Amino acid sequence: MLYLLASCIALLLGPLFYRFFSTGNGLQKGLDGFIFVSLGGLVLIHILPELLEHGGFLAIVFVIIGMWGPTLSERLFHRYSEVTHNLTLILGIGGLLLHTITDGGAMILAQQQGNSILLALGIILHRLPVGVAIWWLLKPQVGSRWAMIVLAAMMLLTCVGYFAGEQLLSQLSLENTVYLQAFVTGSILHVVLHQPHGSPDTDKQGKFEYQAGIGSLLGIVLLVLLLMMDSGGHEHHHHSHSTEHLLDWMLTIAPVLLVAYAVATLRFHFGLTPHVQQLNRLWLQRLLGPEAIIITGLLLGPTFALLQAISVLIIGWQLTRCNVEPTDPHDYLPDSAWRFGFAHLVDRSAPWILLSLVLANLIGHPAVPLSSPLVQVIVLLLVFLPMRFCNLGAAVLSLSLAYSGWTTTAVMLPLIAAPIFNLAQLKLMNWTQKASLFALLITLLGVIELLHPKWQAMIHLPATLNNISLIIVAILFAASLLRLGPRKFLSRLMLLKPKTHHHAHGDGHGHQHSHEPDHHNHGHEHSHESAHKHGHDHKHRH
Secondary structure (H helix, E strand, C coil), rough: HHHHHHHHHHHHHHHHHHHHHHHHHHHCCCHHHHHHHHHHHHHHHHHHHHHHHHCCCCHHHHHHHHHHHHHHHHCHHHHHHHHHHHHHHHHHHHHHHHHHHHHHHHHHHHHCCCHHHHHHHHHHHHHHCCCCCCCCCCCHHHHHHHHHHHHHHHHHHHHHHCCCCHHHHHCCCCCHHHHHHHHHHHHHHHHHCCCCCCCCCCCCCCCHHHHHHHHHHHHHHHHHHHHHHHCCCCHHHHHHHHHHHHHHHHHHHHHHHHHHHHHHHHHCCCCCCCCCCCHHHHHHHHHHCCCHHHHHHHHHHHHHHHHHHHHHHHHHHHHHHHHCCCCCCCCCCCHHHHHHHHHHHHHHHHHHHHHHHHHHHHHHHEEECCHHHHHHHHHHHHCCCCCCCHHHHHHHHHHHHCCCCCCCHHHHHHHHCCCCCCCHHHCCCCHHHHHHHHHHHHHHHHHHHHHHCCCCCCCCHHHHHHHHHHHHHHHHHHHHHHHHHHHHHHCCCCCCCCCHHHHHCCCCCCCCCCCCCCCCCHHHHHHHHHHHHHHHHCCCCC
16 A cells, blocks of 8 residues: 555656746656657667567567657648547557556566565655646646646556556566557657657757756666666566566677777878878778777677778778768767767767667567568568767667677678668769669678678676776766756667757758757758768868
């Protein structure tokens, strides 16, 4: 009974938090950062692996429909975009309501003998961002009365789940409602990403990104707490298993990442910078860095590094010969080499590295039967298309896939194709250039399949060194979050698209908009722009 009371109080803290935070613009950005990270992270690390376990690969398809469906329909039915938006909101809220019934039932499990108190504490804790989010989503749109009604309904449903637990849970179990829950999870992600309430556009210069960063760091702390509690509960053994994987990967990667950033600092110092004139050098940096090869060499072995270097040089030579410009130019470069390696590059690569770990944790999941090399390659290519992977993120993805037991060809694919195989880059090529690139990729993959190299890590560092490195990397990433704020930090991933109806097309560089992503909003505009930009960018450094 105590658990039930505590979980209802956790929901009621939402309005209090909101009342306290919405007074100042800075605090509101902090709240936005907190919800963005904690709710988004809950979905990615906690809910999605569970959906995969019960619904397999099809669950992901439903999540994607839930997430991108509203954006597409807003585009198609421009006039009815408000209706679409409100429907998504209703769906998302409905999903959260459904989820509360299972929470109530889970609390009964937590009270049973032999189960850890941490399970109940985890449930209570994850009600916090949910309560805040409901108020944050609903109050600006429909007023506090409706928001209060929804919160009351949530408490009521928690009680229903708690008292009617056993019978109801068998009906509402994940097995029976997995695809519905997957779809709704996608809707929740959509709502979180698109900052639904027309938040005041007073923060044009991004003055409050620092507060948003602090809010998101608090969200991360909450997530870490939840994950640690997750491994405590007996019910969730599969979660703790996947969480341990994530932690192992991070510990392995951290020291090598620091070496890669140091090498980037050196190459900048010796003049290999993104503002060089020669196209072949630009391609070398886009595809290889060359710091990405350090991750491959040390953690996948010299054979992989050699194959990556040869493949990338061939692709780079081909693209230079065809006179194709790399997309996604660096608009601004710092003066000092240290700032380039440990701030500028961290800003560009951190979101990709985190995404790669989460992606590998999902697609490497035992419940996702992607055993055939061809299916693996196709899935990866589909993942690359909407995104602009950076070479370090691609190397981390390859590594995580290798640890998940994927085939050699699939492990090599991100290393050679991820930075170039995306819509933004392909738009800058004509049909013959695209065809020659495809042919080259297929040939290289065929050769790699024939050679079938085996990967093995070259280094095994002492645990203390791994731990210290992970702490340093975490500090670098946290500093990046504070510099950019969570939305701009993640906008590099192109997962964030602003709502179509309030979108200023004129500005080429989205630095003014705090919550609108930079570079990527203007899909086609950017790709043309980058073609011109390269011409001027190298001559005039701004």
